[in-house]
Amino acid sequence: MARAIALAERGLNTATPNPRVGCVLMRDGVVIGEGWHPHAGAPHAEVFALRQAGAAARGATAYVTLEPCAHFGRTPPCADALIAAGLERVVIALEDPNPLVAGRGLARLKAAGIDTAQGLLADEARELNIGFISRMTRGRPWVRLKAAASLDGKTALENGLSQWLTGPAARADGHRWRARACAILTAIGTVKADDPQLTVRDLPCERQPLRVLIDPRLEVAPTARILQGAPALIVTASTDGARAHAHTSVLTGLGHRVLPLPAANASERVDLPALLREFAALELNEIHVEAGAGLNASLLAANCVDELLLYLAPLAVGNSARGIFDLPVLTALESAPRFSFHDCRQIGEDLRILARVATHRQAAPARP
Numbered sequence: 001m002a003r004a005i006a007l008a009e010r011g012l013n014t015a016t017p018n019p020r021v022g023c024v025l026m027r028d029g030v031v032i033g034e035g036w037h038p039h040a041g042a043p044h045a046e047v048f049a050l051r052q053a054g055a056a057a058r059g060a061t062a063y064v065t066l067e068p069c070a071h072f073g074r075t076p077p078c079a080d081a082l083i084a085a086g087l088e089r090v091v092i093a094l095e096d097p098n099p100l101v102a103g104r105g106l107a108r109l110k111a112a113g114i115d116t117a118q119g120l121l122a123d124e125a126r127e128l129n130i131g132f133i134s135r136m137t138r139g140r141p142w143v144r145l146k147a148a149a150s151l152d153g154k155t156a157l158e159n160g161l162s163q164w165l166t167g168p169a170a171r172a173d174g175h176r177w178r179a180r181a182c183a184i185l186t187a188i189g190t191v192k193a194d195d196p197q198l199t200v201r202d203l204p205c206e207r208q209p210l211r212v213l214i215d216p217r218l219e220v221a222p223t224a225r226i227l228q229g230a231p232a233l234i235v236t237a238s239t240d241g242a243r244a245h246a247h248t249s250v251l252t253g254l255g256h257r258v259l260p261l262p263a264a265n266a267s268e269r270v271d272l273p274a275l276l277r278e279f280a281a282l283e284l285n286e287i288h289v290e291a292g293a294g295l296n297a298s299l300l301a302a303n304c305v306d307e308l309l310l311y312l313a314p315l316a317v318g319n320s321a322r323g324i325f326d327l328p329v330l331t332a333l334e335s336a337p338r339f340s341f342h343d344c345r346q347i348g349e350d351l352r353i354l355a356r357v358a359t360h361r362q363a364a365p366a367r368p
């Protein structure tokens with residue numbers, strides 16, 4: 001199963017919107033077939049492994065990181081393919097949370113007389129598909145908020161300068177986290193200050209994440225670097241008024257999508273939980289936030305953050321610099337948002353911390 005998980009990881013950046021899945025077929029202690037799911041529309045991991053094994057699959061054991069599907073999606077059911085191949089035993093790490101599958105794949109295998117087992121390396125399989133599982137079970141993607149900060153927790157100097165707090169190794173690591181995300185989310189303050197491209201660079205990349213900009217008053221310049229290249233999604237609080245209307249026409253004319261998503265009770269605010277539901281409807285599993293303290297705080301306050309990805313540089317910049325979250329003044333520690341540390345390691349000269357909001361404390365540990 002560990003080998004099947006390693007195979008599944010090959011689809012880390014490309015399997016979306018599907019889960020990352022790997023499969024190993026073994027007979028008499030020998031691996032006779034391997035596969036993983038590379039991208040939507042391609043055969044599933046089990047099919048690749050069965051093709052490699054050929055007739056030797058009869059009587060073999062399959063180790064699959066996720067329950068084989070039992071429904072016709074973009075491809076026919078894998079449970080049927082395993083039955084047809086004459087497998088003797090199927091071991092899965094995790095039941096598929098997709099309501100279209102959810103136990104039906106295993107039931108089908110059992111009904112065909114195949115011996116089944118589940119739960120082997122389930123935590124690892126769950127971690128690998130944390131976004132897919134979140135979308136299937138909560139109707140929202142997994143939101144990972146990335147920030148680079150000084151050791152005293154500051155993300156930008158008072159004059160707005162933030163590039164580059166961390167070193168090249170941490171920045172390269174940040175690009176690897178971007179690459180696995182389905183979308184990168186930022187807000188207009190960051191675009192005005194830094195004019196970032198928010199693309200995946202300096203590593204092989206078959207798929208660029210969708211870039212999403214929260215721009216409540218539609219201020220983004222058509223020349224902004226986030227609007228160059230692939231179409232972006234611009235989320236605004238309103239498209240009313242002649243100026244907003246004209247600007248929307250310019251942006252849509254450039255191929256971008258403008259999505260009005262006003263909050264019910266406050267002007268010039270985007271309804272962030274509604275945005276997460278919209279992301280789920282777009283089949284986005286993992287969202288990577290790279291924004292300033294303004295949007296970071298809004299997301300946190302709206303309970304729209306699942307995980308922090310923090311890079312801490314070994315320098316201090318003082319109190320006049322900006323923090324990670326523009327939170328309102330707190331009068332009691334009990335009201336402070338809480339996290340639990342999930343993983344901590346040094347990347348180059350910097351420290352990388354993964355922390356999850358306290359409600360996710362029971363989540364599985366990260367793979368080293």
Ligand SMILES: NC(=O)c1ccc[n+]([C@@H]2O[C@H](COP(=O)([O-])OP(=O)(O)OC[C@H]3O[C@@H](n4cnc5c(N)ncnc54)[C@H](OP(=O)(O)O)[C@@H]3O)[C@@H](O)[C@H]2O)c1
Pocket residue numbers: 146147148149154155156157159160161162163165186187188189190191193194214215216237268269270271272290291292293294295296298299
């Ligand atoms: N070190 C890092 O990792 C890092 C990363 C990115 C940016 N930065 C730095 O952060 C600074 C920019 O900070 P910032 O706070 O201005 O940037 P920001 O968070 O990217 O953008 C702030 C904008 O987002 C809007 N906003 C926030 N929540 C909203 C909601 N729910 N609905 C609608 N609009 C919402 C704000 O609207 P209102 O004006 O109405 O509040 C404001 O216009 C720059 O200096 C940049 O260099 C640092």
